[in-house]
Amino acid sequence: MVGGDTEPAIRIDDDELSRFVEQILRAGDVADKHAERVAEGLVRADLRGISSHGVARLEVYMKKFEAGGFNPNPEITTTPLSDAAAVVDADDGPGQSAARVGMDTAMELAADAGAGMVTVTNSNHFGTAAGYTEYAAENEHIGIAMTNVGPDVIPFGGAAPFLGTNPISISVPTNREFPITLDMATSVVAMGKIQEVARREDTDIPSEWAVDADGEPTTDPHDAVAVRPLGGPKGYGLGIMVDVFCGLLSGAGPSPTVGPLYDEFDEPMRLGHFLGAIDIETFRDVEEFKQDVDDYINQLKAVEPRDGFDEVMLPGEIEAEKLREQRESGVELQPGAVESLRSLAEQYDVSFPDDSSN
């Protein structure tokens, strides 16, 4: 993934890309249904333009599967706790499978109870949180997804990393082609963005983003050892709350106990997720709700844009446009990702898909 970046960006049809990713996973002995979930999650992230959480991650996932840190054939178990609560044990499998089970469980609980709150333990990296909340929104729920992550964010007032970038996503159904989707790290940026984008492009990063080993702000992505919480005490507080839901309420353990993705390949990450679903129909007629959401969107779109903006965009709108465009024209892959995937293709003897832009 580091490599020479000698190849140009290419485009690959999203179905072809999913098939390719699945084939690699299966060649590494990942069970079919889990290969399907992981491929779906990674490719969807690329489709939405979140390449830091896309197929560029497949190489490290394979290292984890091969070395035993990710269980390639987990027995995921769901234990109901009450009418509106359940806990899922991911059995050290890929987070994509466990979080999907978690959201399915949350929606099943919500069908009767009005809301479902599900913790997930013994899990691993689950990709983008938006993948689960948009799935909930497609099924007429307000979806909530959070995960804790290993320590790479300094607490407000602290000089060393303690929290993870601990993201929160919420999606809301609409009458449009896409839901309103918030998906945010509780840090100023995700460490993954610094690692995958800034390092690859070898450009400076803003000084508000990260600190070096001494806890001092740095603009060199290579010196960045920790990122800073969003807006100081607020992002710090949100990051702690994500840890409480995902690490402590689940019993999985908080951010400082979560293992690394890019190291200790024979060790599971042992992180926790939280999936919540609110059944809108329990509260209001879902069509009336969506009509109100539509009116809200129209009013928001009528707000005069500031200088430098064409219009006020909804949370998740840029990603939804990117998804629509890339479903038509193919997923754009940057040279680093292409190189990584080609080397996997060779290693597992799977043919790499053709560039669909040719």
Place this chain on the structure above:
Amino acid sequence: MVGGDTEPAIRIDDDELSRFVEQILRAGDVADKHAERVAEGLVRADLRGISSHGVARLEVYMKKFEAGGFNPNPEITTTPLSDAAAVVDADDGPGQSAARVGMDTAMELAADAGAGMVTVTNSNHFGTAAGYTEYAAENEHIGIAMTNVGPDVIPFGGAAPFLGTNPISISVPTNREFPITLDMATSVVAMGKIQEVARREDTDIPSEWAVDADGEPTTDPHDAVAVRPLGGPKGYGLGIMVDVFCGLLSGAGPSPTVGPLYDEFDEPMRLGHFLGAIDIETFRDVEEFKQDVDDYINQLKAVEPRDGFDEVMLPGEIEAEKLREQRESGVELQPGAVESLRSLAEQYDVSFPDDSSN
């Protein structure tokens, strides 16, 4: 409240102050139980050092009660919707009463279902969200509280206000004297802070805080017509989600439809709240959970502080220390608040409590 600020800051015993606030409310024909809730909420905000949401608000509350915008004797009704969901109609009464009913209902639902999710409609200003979540945490729940507020925050990329400062609070029980409590506006600051603190002190405000009538950043609090969302798209997204839960899921109506507190005194604000309670015991043994929270706090406190900080503080810790100190030494009231309360004392023929620091 604007006035000459000629009087010095004084301290008043918190029980005396509560009694005084209740007497004023009763003299304005506010029913006993509602007077009690409002007084408790306002004084608790001052105790925690959040004077922008404290007794300095009593004067405008009285204008609302007198003119009919706040119903002084509301019939608050609770409608169960499912095992884990309910809706509360505040009957245009004070938000403090309705939100308390909402959190009580959420905890009752959570006792059986594991979680309780409650929307509140037809409500008014409810003070600080932390008042309800700390109450939940004292009862061994994770508490969640949100409210929408009238439009005074620009959307990301927009030039005019649309969202409210739409705060979110979450509290978590601990073995310490106080819970971990996040209580944050989804804007850079609360408009109330600009109104009550910056204007009173007549100092400049940071340029990141607010915009003027043209949507341009301003440092003059008198020119500030709208505040900016926390961290751009993230705070904007969070503010929208608060509006979805409080305004749209409840049916109360979103921020742009919420009436003002400091104007149209004969009109209810018609805002919405969302109260959530997670019963910890449903997920884990509550003592084990609290032990894990304690270990977490100890690890966090062991993080080396940055230059300029003595130690890493918990969310809500500064407020908890202030509360303990002011319970002992009396609530410090600034000249503007004292003047406002003295004028109410005269108007309603209620004797103003003695300065307890003398």
